[in-house]
Structures are given as C-alpha cells and as structure tokens.
Amino acid sequence: MRKLQIIWRLGVLGCAVLMIAMTLVLWSATGRAGYTKYHDPDRAQRDAEAASGSIEDLFDEAGAEIEALPEVANRFELGLLPGGLDKSIPSVLTIAGPASLIAAGSIFSLALFTKRLSSGTPKPTES
C-alpha cells in the first residue's frame, strides 16, 4: 500500500515536470515570445494580396530595388504570459504555473510521507 502511494506521488510529480518541460519546449520552438499570439488569417490574406500584383514588382522588374520592410511574423507563438483573456490565455505562466504548483505539492507530500515512514509515525487519523 505504501509502495503504491509513493508510486502514485512520483507519477503525479513526473506528469507535472513533463508538462512544464513540454511547455518550455513549445515556448522555445514557437519563437520564445513574451506574449501568446495566434496566426491571423485576415492578415495572411492581406499579405498574400499585397504579394501579388504589387507596385513593388514593377520597381523590382525595372531593377530598382526598394528594400523590403522587416516582416512581422504571422504565426502562433506561445508566450511567457497570456496575450489576452480570450483564446490567448494559454502561456508558459498559465500552463507551467499550475503544473509547478502540483509538482511542488507532490514533492512536499513525498517528503512528508518518507519522513513519516522513516520515523515510523503512523498517519494522523480523525478520532
């Protein structure tokens, strides 16, 4: 029974740590943004329209190179903080934060459990 309790607590801790690790991997892979943002289909359409038949093409074809403006990325980026209180709420803070609390709780309860085991004190029960 005790073994099962330890395994259960270790399992919870493992899942929480895995969730934190996965969140950080996703944050890193999507551009390490400060705030969460999503791909904007309207902007993508505007950009696509701009790319076709632009006046810029005319200048390019003539050999006048008008330097392009730096692009503003239009893609999903998981941020450290939520980008808003709507669909942009997932973030490292809002996902890994609760997972960290669960991990901390698991570590604390594991420490308490093993201490109790080693001292041989029975679990306090309601009288």
Added chain:
Amino acid sequence: MTRTTTNRIRRSTTLLAAIGAALLTAGIASAEDAAPSENGLELIVPGAHQDLGTVCHALKGKDAQVTFTSDAPLEFIKGTSNQVIGYTIAGEGGELLAGEFHLPIDSLDTGIPMRDKHMQSARWLESETYPNVVFRIAETTGIKETKSTEMFTTYEVTLIGDMTIKGVTREMSIPATITRMPESDKTRIRFPGDLLAIRCSYPIVLSDFGIGESDPGITAGKVSDDLTLETRLFCSTASPEAVMSNR
C-alpha cells in the same frame, strides 16, 4: 477730439483687428492637418502646395507600409500598418518640396489585439484624441543621384520635416531613398501616373514626444524608449482611386 478723428481711430482699430484676425487664422490653418478625402484614400492637397510642383499621392492598402520596432530588454515588439495616406509635392530630381502623411494609430497591428488596445489607450498614443501620427515634409536636402536607368532614377536625400505624435511636434531629419519612375507604356498598363517610392528608416524617441515618460512599461524594460520606424511608401501622380480601380 473732433468726430472725424474719432471715426478715423475707430476705423484704424477695426482694420488692425481684422488684419490680426486674418493673420491668426492663417497661422492656425497652416498648422492644421490636411483633411482626408471623402473616400478616405487620400489627403486633400492644400492649394498653396498644389502650385509648388507635381502632386504624388501615397497609395494606401497594399503598398503603403510602416513598421515600428521596440527592442526592450524584456520584450521585442514589432508592429505594422498599411493604412498610411498622404501626398508629397515632387520637384526636380529627388527633391520633395512639401507633403504630409498620416499614419492612423488604430491601424497599427502588433499581432496581439490586447497590446494594440493598450497602445491606443491614453497611457500611450491616445488615439481617441490624436488619431494619427503626422509627418509634414518641409524641405529636402543633400540630394544625391545614386542610380539611373531608362525607367527610373534613385536619389539619396535627407527629408526635413515635422513629426507630430500625440499632439507634440518635433522637427526631424530623415535619411531617405527616393526612386522616381515616370509613366511609360510599360508602367501605364499596370499603374497609372508617374510613380515615386520613398524608403526610409529612422529612430523615434518616445520621451521626446512626452510618451511613456517614467512609465512602468519602459522602466521595467518591456517597451523601449527608442523605437525604429521603417517606412516604404509608394506614391503616384494619379489619384489613389484611379490606381485602385486599375489593380
């Protein structure tokens, strides 16, 4: 004092008051922003500017674009707009004699709607009271031809003008590249009118315009006081409406 003298004094006073009022009104009028046209595609060029040279209208929508970058220690923000309207008066060669461009604050898109709203709020750019960033060209200096072909000529210039952000105006010198492409058979079938491209990159210090001074966003390192603005505007001597309908 005779009645005639009194009348003369009265007339002189009235005349002086009228001249003063006229001068004051002219002063205010020159400081006012040019009004947008009914269709919102261009600014109405003041009569005084129309006679200076060739009027070129900025082409809003696909081709008019501005990007700003804030590179703060804690956050990198990039925003863009393709809703710039305005005009410039082109003289000989790469000279721009006058002009005015409006960048609507509400059109700036950073990719995060909440951040855009913050930017528009009274804490930052206060778009409700000051809807546009306005740049007025006063003169062009240091004109140097850098490239010329049968179809176009490119010039390196410095644009001198007044930048107004959140109601505060500062004189600025902006290094720019101007490319002029006169209308030809090749260009006419795609875009009517003589074409002109303005490309520039310049820094803006927010505190110079009274924005974000001692704001926690800046002191905490989330927003940089020094922004970089990149502008690439395409203009045509044809009206923007005519260019749009030709696309």
